[in-house]
Amino acid sequence: MTQSVTQPDRNAGGFNLFGFARSQEGVVVFLLVALMIVVAVFSAASPYFFDVRNGMNIGRAISIIGIASAFTTLLMIAGGLDLSIGAVMNAAGVVAAMVLTQTNLGVGGAIVAAVAVGALVGWVNGMFIAKLGINPLIMTIAMQFVVRGLTLGFSASASKVIVDPTFLAIGQSYFHIGPLAIPAPLLWMLLTMLVLWFVLRFTLFGKYVYAVGGKASACRRAGINVNVITIQLYMLSGIGAALAGVVLAAIQGAGIPYGAGSELSVISAVILGGVSLAGGIGLIEGTLVAVLLVGVLKNGMTLMGISSVFQMVAEGLVLVGAVTLDRLKRRL
Amino acid sequence: MQHAETTQGRPFLEARNIGKRYGGLHAVRDVNLSIYPGEVIGIVGDNGAGKSTFIKMLAGDHEPTSGELLIEGRPVRFSNPRDAKQAQIETIYQDLALCENLSVMDNIFLGHELTRNPVLRLLQRNKMHIESRVLLDDLGIGIPSTHELVVNLSGGQRQATALARVAKAGAKLIILDEPSAALGVRETRALLDLILRFRSQGKSILVISHEMRDVFEITDRIAIFKRGELIAIKRTKETTPDEIVSLIIRGRQ
Numbered sequence: 147m148t149q150s151v152t153q154p155d156r157n158a159g160g161f162n163l164f165g166f167a168r169s170q171e172g173v174v175v176f177l178l179v180a181l182m183i184v185v186a187v188f189s190a191a192s193p194y195f196f197d198v199r200n201g202m203n204i205g206r207a208i209s210i211i212g213i214a215s216a217f218t219t220l221l222m223i224a225g226g227l228d229l230s231i232g233a234v235m236n237a238a239g240v241v242a243a244m245v246l247t248q249t250n251l252g253v254g255g256a257i258v259a260a261v262a263v264g265a266l267v268g269w270v271n272g273m274f275i276a277k278l279g280i281n282p283l284i285m286t287i288a289m290q291f292v293v294r295g296l297t298l299g300f301s302a303s304a305s306k307v308i309v310d311p312t313f314l315a316i317g318q319s320y321f322h323i324g325p326l327a328i329p330a331p332l333l334w335m336l337l338t339m340l341v342l343w344f345v346l347r348f349t350l351f352g353k354y355v356y357a358v359g360g361k362a363s364a365c366r367r368a369g370i371n372v373n374v375i376t377i378q379l380y381m382l383s384g385i386g387a388a389l390a391g392v393v394l395a396a397i398q399g400a401g402i403p404y405g406a407g408s409e410l411s412v413i414s415a416v417i418l419g420g421v422s423l424a425g426g427i428g429l430i431e432g433t434l435v436a437v438l439l440v441g442v443l444k445n446g447m448t449l450m451g452i453s454s455v456f457q458m459v460a461e462g463l464v465l466v467g468a469v470t471l472d473r474l475k476r477r478l
Numbered sequence: 479m480q481h482a483e484t485t486q487g488r489p490f491l492e493a494r495n496i497g498k499r500y501g502g503l504h505a506v507r508d509v510n511l512s513i514y515p516g517e518v519i520g521i522v523g524d525n526g527a528g529k530s531t532f533i534k535m536l537a538g539d540h541e542p543t544s545g546e547l548l549i550e551g552r553p554v555r556f557s558n559p560r561d562a563k564q565a566q567i568e569t570i571y572q573d574l575a576l577c578e579n580l581s582v583m584d585n586i587f588l589g590h591e592l593t594r595n596p597v598l599r600l601l602q603r604n605k606m607h608i609e610s611r612v613l614l615d616d617l618g619i620g621i622p623s624t625h626e627l628v629v630n631l632s633g634g635q636r637q638a639t640a641l642a643r644v645a646k647a648g649a650k651l652i653i654l655d656e657p658s659a660a661l662g663v664r665e666t667r668a669l670l671d672l673i674l675r676f677r678s679q680g681k682s683i684l685v686i687s688h689e690m691r692d693v694f695e696i697t698d699r700i701a702i703f704k705r706g707e708l709i710a711i712k713r714t715k716e717t718t719p720d721e722i723v724s725l726i727i728r729g730r731q
Contacts, residue, residue, distance in 0.1 A: 350591055350599040353580075357588060360577030367575045368589030368643075369560050426579035 167475055170429050173420030176471075177435040181442065188446035195449055198326065205332035206397070208441035210235070210390045212335035212434070214412045215419075216342045217386025219433045221379045222416055223346075225359040225425025228380060229286040230271060231387035232407020233293035234264050238391030240297050243306030243401030246313060253312045260388045267293055268384025272377030290407065301403040308399055317396025331393050338389070343430040355379070359425030414461070415440055418468045440464065488551060489514050490650055490682050491536065491567070496545035498531050505531040508545065509708045511701060513651060518673060518683045520693040520714070523703030524726055529686050532703065533653050536684070537569035538562030568649035572656050574640045578629040582621055583610040585628055586643045613642055617672060634665025641672055652676060654685040658692055670696050690719045704729050 166172045189196035214231050221228055238260035245256040271289055274280045308314060316334075320327040346352035354375050357365050362372050395401045419436035421428030440461060447457050489512035498506045506528040513519060521529050534540040536547070538556035547554050549565045556562045562569070576585050583606050592602040592609075610624040619638040621631070628636060637657060644652050654673075658666045666689075673683055673696050687693050693700060694714060702710045702725045710725055 348598075348600050350593050350601060353584065353591060353601060357577045357580060357584070360579035361575065364575035364577050365588065367559050367569075369563055370589050426577070 170420055170427050170432065173472075174429060174432045174435060177419065177432060177439060181435055181439045184439065184442055184446065188442070188449070192446065192449040195446055200445065200449075202327065202329055202332065204438075204441045204445045205335075206329040207445065208437050209329070209331035209335040210394045210397075211408060211411050211415055211440075212437045213338050213390040213393060214387050214408070215415045215433050215437055216335075216339045216430060217383050218412050218416050219419070219421055219428055219430055220342060220346065220355050221383045222413075222421045222423070223359045223425060223428045224355045224375065224379050225362065226275070226376065226379055226383070227282040227286065227413070228268075228271065228383040228387075229283065229409050229413075230267060230289040230293055231383060231390075231412060232405075232409035233290045233297065234267050234384055234387035235391035235394060235408065236401075236403055236405050237263055237267075237293050237297040238388035239395030239398075239401035239405075240301045240306055240403045241401070242313070242392050242395055243308050244301070246308055246310050247306060253310060253316075256313060257392055260392050261385050264384035264386070264388025264391075265381050266384070268381035269377065271384070272380030275380065276373040276376040290409070294407075297403045301401070303403060305403070306401040308395060308401065314396055314399060317393050317398070331397060334389075334393055338386070339430055339434050346430055351375075351378075356426060359422075359427070361426075411440075411461070414465045418465055420472075487514065489548075490550060492548040492551075493536070494546050494548065496532075496535060496542045496547065498535060498540055499543050504706050506535070506542075507706045511708060511711070513682045513684060515650070515682055516677055516680045517699065518677050518685065518697045520697035520700045521684060521686045521703065522688070522690075522693060522700060522722060522726055526705075527703040527726075528706040529703050530655065531706075532708075533569065533655060533684065533686060536562065536567060536651075537653055538567075539569075563647070566648060566650040567653065568644040568647055568651070569653040570637075570640045570644060570655065570657065572659060574636055576628045576636060576640060579627065581625050581627055582614075582631070582639050583607050583624040585639050586610045586613065586624075586646055588643065590647060610642070613646060614638075617642055617645060617675065618668075619672070620668070632665070633660045634662065634668060637661065637665070637669060638672065641669075641676075645676070649681060651682045651684065654683065656686055656688070658687065658689055666692065690722065693722075694719060702726060 185196070194200060214235065218228065218231065241263050242256040242260040245251055245259045246253070249255065251259070267289055271286055274285050275282050315330065317331055319330045321330060321333055346355060354365070354370060357370065358372055358375055365372050415436045416428070416433050417423065418440070419428065419432030419434070421432065443460060443464065444457050447460060448454075491513045493509055493511045495508045495510060496506065497504065497508055509532060521533070523529050531540060535542045535556070538559040538561045541555070541557050547556065554561070554565055556565070559569075577588065580588070587606050587610070592606050593599040594602055607624050614621055614624065617638070619642060621635050621638065628639060631639065657669055661669060670692060673685070676683055685697070697714045700712050700714055700717065700722055701708055702712070702722065704726065709729055712722065
């Protein structure tokens, strides 16, 4: 704990640059500046980059990570961690596809079933972590195996093709606003972030997310039911992953049981966005800009002909750079 | 002086033969203590004398293994801190139990937030900031802004924030564990004034302290613990620091 020496003048009305740089809002501003620089560099480097249609491509590409990362932001601010979300995404896609092809519950039934699976996995995670005090890392890795295994078993390791046009529209249609054609997944991501931003900023639940992440024992003593909040957050994490999985299945036109898990991309975007691993600090705005930044980097590198292998390296380096800066700024 | 008579009438809390054992170890044994409204009781004793275990039983952190607790004459059982809170007993531990990442206002209202709309439960920030300001001013607590994050506060300001929260919760008995341990001279002064202000509002205060000067300045009675037992209760006005120290070290005379 850094015990800051008395700073009585900090709120005397003056603007404190160092204080701002350390604050969670400062991180967002820093990321925005980084994003603008990256956009400027790629715009200069490639004639195809600075273009509305390319922007929309980026939007679609980041939407899956974006939806899941919004929910993960809440969980991680509260000091939690969920590594089972990649497996839940695949499971949700497969469940939705199987409900569509093997029942007559329709698109609504498929989405509800997928979300129910996510909520159930989250509930199991939350119960073990909150009530028994199991380490979230271990618990959610274990659930990752369980869910992945079950998904492969129930689907006989085969992709489930989706032909329902209404369902496919979730991932493949566009919303036309004036001359803009916004891909549906981008819209879902922005809506998700808007709702969770509102929750974090204006509601009691949002306040408790920060409070539990700040000091769970203090919340407990203040009469807040920390276990319930923890379980709700893991359920939300599972639901978010399921929603992302539904959109992913709609984009791919299939529920794919063996896709590579994207949980690490989600978690690294959230950390890049300024959420403290120790909990208590972070903003949805930061996650949004971080997801955009990673998406822009990948897209720009693709346009410049840099292979996806090196893009992975770059994504890793950006994260290392971000956490290093985060460490250094505390010495300001 | 009025509080000479405070030990008259009905006690707010009464501990009868209360004890706590962990396996073969008797941490606290057969303690009898009545706490009256508007009274400050100091709890003193060497390390391991059972002071902390005793207050934790009153705070609902530990359940007693023997004896009984009465609140305003009615027997109660505290199996967790929430039960004690419901009985209007609030405890401030040395770590203060504040969320450092949140503002002064957030911490004052933690667990008692004002909201509107029963479904969305939207926070009424402005109202809470105004009420916090009024509360801090009433208590004479010098914190410039209720928006300030607790991480940026001094030790005394943190202590005051914790006390303001307790006052907000409407506690009738406030238990303080070593409140002045981390405070400077001026901050300790402010703390003692705050405790006396609580007493004048009719609240009971139980304070564990090693600082004899503080104990003699603010308490009405002093309870001396030794090896898990309450060996003596002295009226502060009828004793001396020397006598208390001798009781702490040598036990019964």
